[in-house]
Amino acid sequence: MTDTAVLEFVDTPDGLFAILAADDGAVLSSGWTDSPERIVERIRPDHRPAQVRPGTTDAAAAVRAYYGGDLAAIDDVRVRQFGTPGQLAGWAALRRITPGAPLSYATFATVLGHPSAVRAAASVCARNAPALFVPCHRVLRTDGSLGGFAWGLEVKRSLLDRENPSLLSADSQA
Numbered sequence: 010m011t012d013t014a015v016l017e018f019v020d021t022p023d024g025l026f027a028i029l030a031a032d033d034g035a036v037l038s039s040g041w042t043d044s045p046e047r048i049v050e051r052i053r054p055d056h057r058p059a060q061v062r063p064g065t066t067d068a069a070a071a072v073r074a075y076y077g078g079d080l081a082a083i084d085d086v087r088v089r090q091f092g093t094p095g096q097l098a099g100w101a102a103l104r105r106i107t108p109g110a111p112l113s114y115a116t117f118a119t120v121l122g123h124p125s126a127v128r129a130a131a132s133v134c135a136r137n138a139p140a141l142f143v144p145c146h147r148v149l150r151t152d153g154s155l156g157g158f159a160w161g162l163e164v165k166r167s168l169l170d171r172e173n174p175s176l177l178s179a180d181s182q183a
Contacts, residue, residue, distance in 0.1 A: 012032075012058065012059050012060065013032055013058055013059065013060045013061075013062060014029050014030060014031055014032070014037055014058035014060070014061050014062075015029070015030050015031075015032065015061075015062060015063070015064035015065070015066055016028070016029050016045055016048065016061050016062070016063055016064070017030075017063070017064060017065055017066045017068075017069050018043065019069050019072045019073065021041070021072065021076050022076060022167070023041055023163075023164045023167050023168070024041045024042075024164070025041065025042065025043045026039065026040070026041050026072055026141070027039060027040060027041075027042050027043070027044070027045070027047075027048045028066045028068050028069060028072070029045075029048045029049065029052075029058075029061065030066040030067075030068060031058075031089060033087075034066065034067045034068070034087060035087040035088060035089040036066070036068050036086060036087065036088045036089070036139040036142050037052055037056075037058070037088075037089055037138060037139065038051040038052050038138040038139055039068070039138070039139045039140050039141055039142060040140045040141075040159060040160045041140075041160040041161070041164050042160070045061060049061060051138040051159075052091065052138050053091045053092070055091075056091040067086075068086045068142065070082075071083050071085075071086045071142075072141065075141070076171075080108040080109075080171075080172055081108075083141055083142050083144070084104070086142045088100075088139040088142050088143055090137075090138060090139065090143070092136065095121075095129070095133075096133055096136060098121060099117075099121055099130065099133030099134075100133065100137060100143050102117070102120050102121060103117075103133070103134070103137065103143050103144055103145055103147070103148070104142075104143055104144070106144060106147040106148070108144075108147070108172040108173070109172045109173030110147075110173075111146075111147040111148060111149050111169065112147065112148055112149070113148070113149055113150065113151040113153075114127050114130050114131050114134075114148055114149070114150060114151065114156065115127050115130075115151050117130045117133075117134075117148050118130035121133075130148075131148075131156070131157075133145075134148050134157075135157065135159065137159075140159065140160060141168075144168075145158070146158060146164075146165045146168045146169060147169070147172075149169075155169075
């Protein structure tokens with residue numbers, strides 16, 4: 010458990026983006042919300058910080074750069090995640106998905122070495138706490154539709170459009 014964490018909010022075209030970082034700068038949780046509680050709740054209960062204080066994070070500059078067009082700005086932001094070995098491997102694999110080249114949940118399951126475990130692959134995405142920095146938005150349904158996203162499908166669509174404007178056709182945005 011991290012004793013203290015810093016919470017910073019960044020204005021983005023997709024709404025307010027919250028970053029919760031450990032004192033060493035590693036991002037613990039992040040997402041498009043103005044709710045400190047919602048960000049903290051994304052972390053496993055036994056790893057939630059005892060205290061959250063407002064402040065600044067190194068990761069905020071990467072968010073601004075990403076929204077400014079530098080899609081690689083988020084790649085080197087340190088994150089700290091807590092999960093099973095399979096979840097940790099899945100989150101690491103998410104960080105290797107190229108912007109503009111999303112995978113289907115089925116392909117992601119295959120990348121993880123378990124082609125028949127599509128639901129488990131989707132669960133890895135759903136349990137991802139440091140959204141954007143671990144880009145779970147880059148995984149879609151097999152038919153190309155968006156699937157789910159903790160921060161809303163409008164945000165997911167916007168991120169994918171930012172990374173590859175020609176990727177989503179009107180009929181695959183369902």
